[in-house]
Amino acid sequence: MRRAAAWIVALSCGLAAGASAKVPPEESYQLHCSGCHGPDGAGRADFVPSLRGLAVLLESPGGRAYLARVPGVAQAPLESAALAELLNWVLRELSDGREFAPYAAHELEAWRRDPLRDPAAARSALGRGP
């Protein structure tokens, strides 16, 4: 068991029906991202992009919108606040330690309304990154 908080949640889930515990971002990553991007974000060559060094994309014009609009992010089954926390966690923990301006929920709320149907073309247009 990891934390006392998780114990309390497990014991009380029968009593507090409907109250959703806060899911830590590393767990959200596992549930919503790791199946394709791998437990460590390495992806799979020629099949799934790596998430390492992702933060550099934010330095390109359009990079912030791009990361928010790729379908895996935009369509993730999370409220925008939790999604922002997850995306920031990925940029912090799986990327290369580069500084970045964290996403706010309202940014994601706007961008995710229009998911990219051609992410490869959008990615090429950014020019930089891993």
Place this chain on the structure above:
Amino acid sequence: MSRMDAQFEGWGRLLARRTGRRSFLARVGALLAGSAALPLLPVARASADSSRVPAPSESIPGPEGDPTRCEYWRHCAIDGFLCACCGGSATTCPPGTEMAPVTWIGTCRNPADGRDYIISYNDCCGKGFCGRCGCNRNEGDRPEYHWVRSNDINWCAGAKSQAYHCSVAIVVGQATEAQPER
């Protein structure tokens, strides 16, 4: 519904491939031949050589604790053949197959402790159908446009060969709560 239908209501679940270890025909054959006992007890894995077919160590009684059964607790959204019936186990691919590196992940509730666990449903690929222990349960499953929670997709897509052989159910973590799709 007639009394007969009510008695056999469980058979509907059988044919929905949510229960049962043996094929439907084997069961019908047994019934027609007069043997009334349906195989409901779990089969103990007799192999003492755990390195050949390593099995997760759990002690859950009944089908919910048996990786060769559709009712196994980790199989709450499995779609395919159970590798435990094909020379592998709930966590191991059979010899000569490749465990697909790209997969879908969901949560199932463990009856032993009432907690939700994160399950990785990797496919084993590179051979034709195993053909044994076919199961299809769909708790929290969603259609292919929501691929992160779709068991319909052939998840051998990311393997060297997309020929599908069987599926495993690996616990990759404990969940704070069940997945959003329920």
Place this chain on the structure above:
Amino acid sequence: MRRLVLGTMLLSSLAAATASGLEAEKIGNVAILPPIGDHWVWVPDRLLEHSLLYDGDSGEVLAAVDSNASITPKVPLVARGRGEIYSVDIDYARGRRGARTDFVTIYDATTLAVVGEVPLSHPTSESNSSVAHIALLDGERFLVVFSQFPVTLASVVDLEERRVVEEVPIAGCAGLYAVARLRFATLCGDGTLLVAELDDRGALLRTARSERFFDVVEDPVSMVGARIGSRWLFVSFAGYVHELDFSGESPRAEPPWSLVDDGERRDEWRPGGLQQLALHRARQRLYVVMHQGGAGSHKDPGPEIWEFDLARRTRVARLQVPNLAADFVGPLLGLESGGLGHRLLRWITPNPGAHTIAVTQDDRPLLFVRNAELGVVAVLDPRTGEHLRNLEEAGVTGPTLGVP
């Protein structure tokens, strides 16, 4: 000398046989298909790796089309105007491993000779049902093929030139639905529907999306859709019908209507199965396989098929699914169809329900009913629910049916 005598004796005995009975028959006859019938149906089989083409009136098999190494066969598509049949196939150089190739096999619709092939450069999608993975656009010029990984796109095959002329990126979406001569739609994981419009050479002109009309987490729509004119109907897990109208610039989702009333919803009546919708266009009737079950039951087989009047949006009939288990096992046990043994079997064997239906479009329609785990297909008269006959020895397992 002896050989000559023996030969003569043989010849004379042969002559004696033919003179008194059968005419000698020609070696080398190969049947051809008559023009496509209104009551034909494709029955794909996963294990036998083919689709059998049945005549729903006689119950006879007309032909087979192989599906090679696909884990789920895609129902062959028939282009009446072109006189062609298309099968999207997968092959590995060494059976189930080695270099993979994807291609459209083009058959002559009369002789079933292979008359062409279109290589595809992206791995075609495969799923439990492979429903809506391929579509023939109106006018039969273009065939679209869905690929999901590694890149999600629709390949546009020009059937005149027999080559891929466009690849439409549709990341985050799945399923292909023919809308018009140059338009097709796809369902997206943000709860919308996207339409792609092509020019008359098949190149992408533009895309348009609907408003968000369903919630992927709470109540998603099944990828099994049903088309009527310029509308596609999609049904959600909880039994709401979403009608998408394509007559305008952008697809428009109409407010949903429910297949079940409050009492039925409380009793957990829901649509379910693997190909649980069928629609008769002229009679405006929607058929839905229904079962009782809660969350997670959306692929369970159902014991009933409900018929809805689309104009009035009301249910007009509840058809009972015949006992496909008894009807599959009976012939295996040598029981005469309809005989005492068969009737006894129907009484004692639990009815496993159906996953899949299809309906013909003529004015004396047939409704085909299948359980994906059993090798028999029931033929019903949808106007009365009468169980007319079965298509027997229909394989072992398969999730879909296709009326050409």
